[in-house]
Amino acid sequence: MARWQPNASQRLVAAALDLFAERGYENTTVIDIARRADLTKSTFFRYFPDKREVLFGGDTMTGLLAKGIAAAPATATPLEAVAHVLDAVGREAFTPDRREFTARRRAVIATHPELQEREALKGLALTAALAGALQRRGVPELTARVAAELGALAMKIAFERWSDTANGDDFADLARRTLRDLQEATASC
């Protein structure tokens, strides 16, 4: 087997997703995943620290959110900066060609508490990344935390709608609309 494997990380993710769906998360080992991807166990561990992390690999989203907030115009309100990030997420992460994969990933996560727990902790990290990036723009702490929660909730609701493959809308459109709806909802709280 060659030392360098093209797209090893993506192949491992795809193999894991297939196997988790076919025989369940509990009944799949790291060796099974590596074998299905035609790679070795040690290659797996070069990319992911454990079996769960294969579905959450790389903290690209956290970085994307922080970068997006920093890149928003200086005059943007906290929620305008959040909307700016939602565009970036639609452009760079939840692109139309990723919808089917993302829907399958979401379905697998729903099958096992261990995956749901990891996802829950990642969600907290994303919210914290948003709040931290807003504070670095000079937004006061509580305002930053509220804007981050609204942004995270908009992402979550939009993501649920977008990863329902029957829906043809762009992620960014859905997310911006959801954020506006949430902002209106705060007025009737």
Place this chain on the structure above:
Amino acid sequence: MARWQPNASQRLVAAALDLFAERGYENTTVIDIARRADLTKSTFFRYFPDKREVLFGGDTMTGLLAKGIAAAPATATPLEAVAHVLDAVGREAFTPDRREFTARRRAVIATHPELQEREALKGLALTAALAGALQRRGVPELTARVAAELGALAMKIAFERWSDTANGDDFADLARRTLRDLQEATASC
């Protein structure tokens, strides 16, 4: 050993907390916890499904939140109903005599990702319980979700302050004040 053990559940929780703090979560077994509490492994599993759950035992908080929302006056706005719940949490869960225990529990959770993940998932469940209870009062979905997020964030911030044992304030006072501050912060988002 007698079949009926007074306060078995509390004794197991206290023993687990001591052992996790002394030798680490990873290096503590269910047998260690049971032995320290002068109980058997099978008694442990009568109360908790696994080692982690000993720090999250019973879904009393979820029930308390749903009950509190339902008991709020019919005329209460969503956030007034949430404030009503925060009072109930201060009265029935985060009472002054629980502060030290809660601070120790929080410190132990911070030491291990597995505990943080379980806590993160429990947090999502609490937020969902709040939102669900608000919807059952007739609050529209998005408004209920926003009010639930604000309530959960108020609980979290107030809990951080309250479980800092140097702070003498009541949980309910801290939480109500935080909720008001968050509501004001939404205006500058």
